[in-house]
Amino acid sequence: MAKGKSIREFLEAGKPLFSVEFFPPQDEAGGERILATAKSLTPHQPDFVSITYGAGGGTRATTMRYARILREEHGFEVMPHLTCVGHTRDELLEILDDFAEAGFCNVMALRGDPPKGETEFKAVPGGLRYGSDLVALVRERFPHFGIGVGGYPEKHPEAPDMATDLSHLKTKVDAGADFITTQLFFDNRDYLAFVASCRKSGIEIPVLPGLLPVLSLGQVKRFCDMCGTSIPGGLRRKLEAEDKKDQPEIGARWALEQVRGLLREGAPGFHLYALNQSASTLAILEGLKGD
Numbered sequence: 229m230a231k232g233k234s235i236r237e238f239l240e241a242g243k244p245l246f247s248v249e250f251f252p253p254q255d256e257a258g259g260e261r262i263l264a265t266a267k268s269l270t271p272h273q274p275d276f277v278s279i280t281y282g283a284g285g286g287t288r289a290t291t292m293r294y295a296r297i298l299r300e301e302h303g304f305e306v307m308p309h310l311t312c313v314g315h316t317r318d319e320l321l322e323i324l325d326d327f328a329e330a331g332f333c334n335v336m337a338l339r340g341d342p343p344k345g346e347t348e349f350k351a352v353p354g355g356l357r358y359g360s361d362l363v364a365l366v367r368e369r370f371p372h373f374g375i376g377v378g379g380y381p382e383k384h385p386e387a388p389d390m391a392t393d394l395s396h397l398k399t400k401v402d403a404g405a406d407f408i409t410t411q412l413f414f415d416n417r418d419y420l421a422f423v424a425s426c427r428k429s430g431i432e433i434p435v436l437p438g439l440l441p442v443l444s445l446g447q448v449k450r451f452c453d454m455c456g457t458s459i460p461g462g463l464r465r466k467l468e469a470e471d472k473k474d475q476p477e478i479g480a481r482w483a484l485e486q487v488r489g490l491l492r493e494g495a496p497g498f499h500l501y502a503l504n505q506s507a508s509t510l511a512i513l514e515g516l517k518g519d
């Protein structure tokens with residue numbers, strides 16, 4: 229099994245990186261979509277791709293299955309996500325062992341959201357309470373792993389204020405995180421202010437901006453309701469002015485402008501929440517070619 233490359237190394241190389249996030253498909257049609265998307269991205273060789281981990285461990289097997297396919301059939305460096313939801317510490321170690329045995333050497337370490345119908349996150353008996361606990365566990369038992377953590381330019385919805393959220397983010401960094409990937413945002417000023425606040429708080433690791441090329445107004449409203457991201461008036465009006473079928477193009481153009489602005493400002497790269505679809509990602513890459 230070829231040894232993977234730590235994302236830490238990509239970031240240290242100093243060249244802006246490009247990464248794409250997939251999610252584990254729920255059915256056969258979804259499976260075909262992720263494979264078709266992976267195929268169309270293969271010639272562009274993202275520096276890494278990540279694959280999310282479903283609530284309550286419901287996607288444990290599918291996350292692993294597609295993580296392997298993405299690496300073995302498409303040659304991507306793959307970072308599986310892992311959450312604390314519904315798992316004991318021993319189960320988390322088992323899953324991490326599986327990742328390591330399969331040759332993965334990066335993990336996005338998250339607390340996860342409370343299960344559907346619950347408003348408050350509760351660790352299972354013998355489980356972990358915060359993202360920082362999972363980071364500490366990975367760092368202790370798999371010291372060679374690259375560890376990513378989530379960061380929230382508009383604050384995590386449960387945090388009482390930004391300063392408190394940043395102090396918790398600092399705990400994750402001190403526990404051993406290598407880089408932060410942000411929650412989606414649509415106004416680059418939010419990202420830049422967040423990075424400045426991180427630096428003031430003593431958080432020095434790279435902050436990779438996570439961008440969602442919007443596919444429809446309805447969908448982005450749903451996502452933003454869940455994660456607390458705001459939709460700028462300008463983007464909302466552009467989407468409202470178009471038919472649903474033309475909204476993905478608006479979303480891709482907005483994301484392209486965000487990427488351009490972020491790279492100009494020295495961001496370490498960009499991470500696309502591509503939702504297992506390739507058209508917007510390809511449009512963004514094509515747009516950047518001319519720059």
Ligand SMILES: Cc1cc2nc3c(=O)[nH]c(=O)nc-3n(C[C@H](O)[C@H](O)[C@H](O)COP(=O)(O)OP(=O)(O)OC[C@H]3O[C@@H](n4cnc5c(N)ncnc54)[C@H](O)[C@@H]3O)c2cc1C
Nearest residue numbers: 280281309338339340341358359378384386387396409411
């Ligand atoms: C890049 C990215 C990828 C994601 N991928 C997935 C995925 O694959 N699967 C999935 O289910 N979800 C995913 N999520 C969503 C994520 O699980 C949720 O945002 C979750 O609510 C928080 O996870 P966290 O690891 O950031 O939590 P934490 O860092 O634990 O923070 C959660 C809340 O607890 C607070 N907190 C932290 N430490 C303490 C402390 N010591 N005392 C008191 N309060 C504290 C924080 O301020 C915050 O409000 C992702 C999010 C991002 C940004």
